[in-house]
Amino acid sequence: MTCPYLDYREASGDDSFETARAYCTVAERFVQPMRADICNDRYDLDHEAHCEIYREHEDGTESSGDDS
């Protein structure tokens, strides 16, 4: 199941794209393409297990959501 915080948007703030891209409504920014596979639970990936932004949001703690 896709993460409930995932949205697809063509623009946000100063960023805009021709094709709608994965946007995290918790971190309030576009996410890296590799992270988008986690958001979508593709392949062997699962947002509940693998995304620290989701996990920390659900725990009620802050996340840096650093995509590095």
Add this chain to the structure above:
Amino acid sequence: MSYDAYLGGEPVIITAALTGGVHGKEANPNIPETPEEIGRAAADAEAAGASVVHLHARKPNGERAFSTERFQAITDEVRARTDDIIVQHSTGGTGAPLEVRRQPLRTDPAPEMASLDMGPLNRYDHLTSENTRGMVDSLHDEMVERGIKPELEVFNDGHLNETHQLLDRRSLADPVYATLIFGSGTLTRPRPRNFLNAIDNLPEGARFNTLAFGRHQLPFAAMGMLFGGHVRVGLEDNVYYRRGELAESNAQLVERVADLASLLGREVATTREAREILGLESQR
């Protein structure tokens, strides 16, 4: 490979890693993502001095794609737009199962080279790209069946052990070609002494390629060239030209290391010379 090899003047192979699969246009809008953009970027990189392009595939929205069909569309564009560049497909894929990661090897024609990750790599806070030995062997064996030369991606010193162990399990055609990777996280710390240690611990006769992420890309390319190795640059590994200034293109990064090679007295390898060094037979 050594400082003597540098003095001996073997041409330097420049690999351009054009797009990758981790970050995309959200990090630098100049990253090519569509087959056409990747094809144009390959042509510009070739004109700037690259003899190898390292390719990943993406969907129209920039997300990762692994299917043979998507790699076919990209490799067709690259081959149509370039003169003679060596095509190298990635088989990397954090979180993707083996059957998915085999797909880039199955284009027609097969890529001349493909990357082979030598072991695990942590991603984000709760994810590891596993790259088990079984997976490495399976990908390697399919590469051999299809006449594809593996480019061994050595993320850290433990992967140097894995490289030696792969040579115990499998017989690889000469020369073994390993990319030494420096950066943060699971990668070898980007320090000159670690670079020297890594090249000292390569298998006898191996040739190496030098890859460092972000601001380490240029200094490690310089070290790679001084110690007789080859270099990889491109927007997959580094989105900046200099601190605070996004790179305009892959070609801009290739051109800079080509200029550096010539300042250091190393010729930039033509595609023909690169094939000779790597032991490839021309497909083009």
